Amino acid sequence: MRSCTLFSLCLTSLVGLATASAANTAAAPITTDWPAFRGPVSSGASPSAQIPAQPKIAWSAKLPGRGLSSPIIMGEKVFVTAAEGPEQERLRVLCFRVKDGAPLWERQLLATGRTMTHDKTSVAASTPCSDGKRIFALWSSNDLAAFDFEGNLLWLRGLTADYSNASNSLGMASSPVTVGATVVVQIENDSESYALGIDASTGKNLWKLERPKFANWSSPVPLPARPGFPAAVLLQSKEGVCAVDAATGKTLWQLAGNASTMSSSVALKDVVYLPASGMTALGVPALGVSEPQTLWNARQINPSTTSPLLLDSRLFTVNNAGILTMAETAAGDIKWKLRLTGPFSGSPVGAGDRIVLVNEKALLQVVNTAAPEGEVLGQLQLPLDAKTKELALCTPALSGGRIFVRTDSTLWCVAK
């Protein structure tokens, strides 16, 4: 028994270590890790999760502060961020054991940047990310911290100390992503906007790009690796979308337009599905070609403020009214629409033929996408604290047979 446990732990660790590069390579090994906002390749999909049709609460863990950030899962550990205090100035990173929710460690720091946000959001809005060896946690105050999986501090950045006017009085929410050895952050707002490529091992800038001065809550998305192409990341804004070499910050291609500043893209192989005028599919250009080709545009597919989910050749979006739309990626044709119980702030995630969505009232809904018009397979109401008007605003995370959801007060693990 013990040997088996040790073996599985070692195996899980090895899988975890492989995940960083896995996130950015075409031949990604199957992993149970969920290392960033919307999963291993920022598409909302897990290559290995098994979503239970009738989920039940496996365990829950109280959190010391609010947050919209999603949990991430690396091996046997789940990490989540929070913010608390009268001005949300106390920033926390917490680590729990996946199998039973036992608290493993917690670290606290004080915000060095501005902490003002709209009441509905939080300073802990950005989902942390991992490169398989470290976790990188970003808050709305522009504090960025790197820890190893044991909670040892590796490096810190106070980006407002570095660039004093970069903040949004409504709150920032873009989540960081790792691409190769680079942590990419988008710090975009009305006053001072930039994107940084940060050395994952030292926390120092590899590059800094000036970005459009406009509030932007969308997150950078890694482009799937292609032979002969540098590892790249997509940055979108009100002024369009560009692909940037993650190691150098060099712009590889760009397209002017009006991309969403809330909903983030998904990319599969050589196509980018961009929330712009509904959804727009872009063919990733050959190396040296400066502009992508628009493959199709579908105005009727509207991801609203959430981000789309890409499952194989199917694109799923959910709008504010709770309508889940399934479209084929080939031409953007809508195949079915399914009314769910909304409203949603979190984005859909999925694996195989199943999708999980959690509405703001913490009603978890499992959808069978193989049904001709889609169907709700099961629901689970997570309990909320009515006295505090608690909400569930995060995007769920998937790992193995488990679904992780964070509400204002609690981290929930849901399973069969």
Next chain:
Amino acid sequence: MKVPQLLSVLLGMAVAPVFAGPLEDAVQTLTHVGREGAGNEAASRAWTQVVAAGPKGLVLLLAHSGSGSNVADNWVRLAGNAIVAQALEAKQPLPLDAVEAFLTNTAHPEAARLLAFDLLQQADAGRAEKLERTFGNDPVQKLRRGAVAFLLTAAESKSGDEAKKAYQEALAVARDEDQTKTVSEALKKLGVAVDIPKHFGFLTQWQVIGPFDNTKGAGFQTAFPPETEVALDKSYPGKSGPVKWQPTASKDEYGKLNLNEPLTPLKEATAYAVTTFESGEAREAELRLGCKNAWKVWLNGELLFARDEYHRGQRMDQYRLKGRLRKGSNTILVKCCQNEQTESWTVEWEFQLRVCDGTGTALLSSVSKR
């Protein structure tokens, strides 16, 4: 004076010689991180070393907290946080007497005392809570909050004159907006008026001039005449004709100066407001601003900060600008720009500004000249 001797003096206790040497060097390394990640690699190695040294490094960490940047303070804070967590898990003794002695010495920097309190709370929440009740007059605004909360709880259980006295005691030490509001509302119900503008030190008497142009936001970067001279008797070309200074007073309880009133509701417009603050002494001060329009603030001709964000939100003390008051007259100039948006939530063209010390205690102008 080296830190070990300094600590001995401050704490009135013998400090182990282990503080000198590599451990102190490591702690100092944490405080030397600079901008854009400078010093991160060395700090990372030092952090591991400091945490491995365990509880004996705690007071040394406190002694160095506040000596570097606020990012450096987080390196120190996270080391202390990890040391306490590990010691609690290993059931190791912690030097809580020394931490408490450090905390209660108000001569230490704010960051260091906040860290001391948080470490004490992490290690022994009951002990921290007991101490927190004594912080009503503490120079650190964040430490006061807990003490005010205790006073408010106590006042709630009283009635009549006893309640008045209890709430007035809470008001005397309250510095946060929410707590002050709670106190003032309770006192109002008891028939006691509270002068909120005076409590917070809001500046309410201004001279205002405008509109100047701000088409496509260009006015924010344009230096209109008030940025080079403040001559209250002069007139200048404005956006739609000559403009001149006019006296304007805020009647808002929280000092909001509504520029739509003297200048009428406008779009793509720039206004300036100026006032004189009479200080009885030369001293450091904070100008705390709340504003949802683009703004610049000058103190005696020195630009303190500028920010061109529009209609994302406003709150009291949204921006804390540090400046030095001179003895006598100080000129405070505010530039406030309105943009082109026409939604109902973009009508506001206003700001609120107060002068206070680092605790949030109002500094009051001895004379209002404008």
